[in-house]
Amino acid sequence: xxxxxxxxxxxxxxxxxxxxxxxxxxxxxxxxxxxxxxxxxxxxxxxxxxxxxxxxxxxxxxxxxxxxxxxxxxxxxxxxxxxxxxxxxxxxxxxxxxxxxxxxxxxxxxxxxxxxxxxxxxxxxxxx
Amino acid sequence: xxxxxxxxxxxxxxxxxxxxxxxxxxxxxxxxxxxxxxxxxxxxxxxxxxxxxxxxxxxxxxxxxxxxxxxxxxxxxxxxxxxxxxxxxxxxxxxxxxxxxxxxxxxxxxxxxxxxxxxxxxxxxxxxxxxxxx
Numbered sequence: 001x002x003x004x005x006x007x008x009x010x011x012x013x014x015x016x017x018x019x020x021x022x023x024x025x026x027x028x029x030x031x032x033x034x035x036x037x038x039x040x041x042x043x044x045x046x047x048x049x050x051x052x053x054x055x056x057x058x059x060x061x062x063x064x065x066x067x068x069x070x071x072x073x074x075x076x077x078x079x080x081x082x083x084x085x086x087x088x089x090x091x092x093x094x095x096x097x098x099x100x101x102x103x104x105x106x107x108x109x110x111x112x113x114x115x116x117x118x119x120x121x122x123x124x125x126x127x128x
Numbered sequence: 129x130x131x132x133x134x135x136x137x138x139x140x141x142x143x144x145x146x147x148x149x150x151x152x153x154x155x156x157x158x159x160x161x162x163x164x165x166x167x168x169x170x171x172x173x174x175x176x177x178x179x180x181x182x183x184x185x186x187x188x189x190x191x192x193x194x195x196x197x198x199x200x201x202x203x204x205x206x207x208x209x210x211x212x213x214x215x216x217x218x219x220x221x222x223x224x225x226x227x228x229x230x231x232x233x234x235x236x237x238x239x240x241x242x243x244x245x246x247x248x249x250x251x252x253x254x255x256x257x258x259x260x261x262x
Contacts, residue, residue, distance in 0.1 A: 009141040010150060010171045039142035041172055041201030045208075057259060069173035076176065103156060 015064030135250035147196025188209035
């Protein structure tokens with residue numbers, strides 16, 4: 001089954017930028033054959049092709065705040081994420097990996113992205 | 129002195145499309161550098177997943193949507209869940225095929241020419257919308 005990573009990409013906070021960069025680590029690096037992403041806004045418009053991808057895939061969501069936009073939108077189109085990652089919860093485990101700003105997540109943010117990538121790669125199917 | 133509203137900038141930030149990275153970078157340039165005092169941003173998915181404050185803002189104040197491709201998700205989402213945007217920008221109008229399959233998704237950075245061009249256009253629209261506000 002295909003694996004799809006859906007970040008919130010929140011534009012107001014550094015955690016949103018972390019969700020986006022962590023996703024690109026998985027989908028554009030050496031794991032790109034196994035993971036892909038889709039544009040989250042397509043789920044808002046209920047794009048037929050995007051909905052089909054969600055239904056046919058193992059979906060991982062990465063959210064930056066409690067609104068859980070990525071997870072909510074995946075469920076809105078009938079998807080069932082196998083893993084729902086909350087960036088602040090990952091940071092709580094690795095407190096030194098604090099991101100700087102939405103413009104530049106900094107070294108801490110990049111380490112946090114690595115943490116998230118490892119969670120996706122190492123432990124599937126359970127909520128974080 | 130008359131009231132001048134802040135303008136809401138709604139970026140699609142499409143993750144699977146270089147145009148989405150341009151829309152995000154241009155929006156951030158406006159918010160943080162070009163017009164920080166005149167703008168607010170709204171996370172697009174919050175129109176659906178949020179508490180309702182985002183919908184209320186866009187019902188009463190002007191918004192500019194910045195989309196990475198011709199699917200215009202930000203414009204459609206804003207209109208569907210709140211109100212018709214005052215301005216709809218499509219990055220595809222600047223760079224042509226914004227979402228081709230083989231393009232790198234993150235290669236566009238904030239210092240590219242097109243990001244600057246889009247950001248300047250957004251800033252011009254902001255100035256116009258605020259000056260025309262009654």
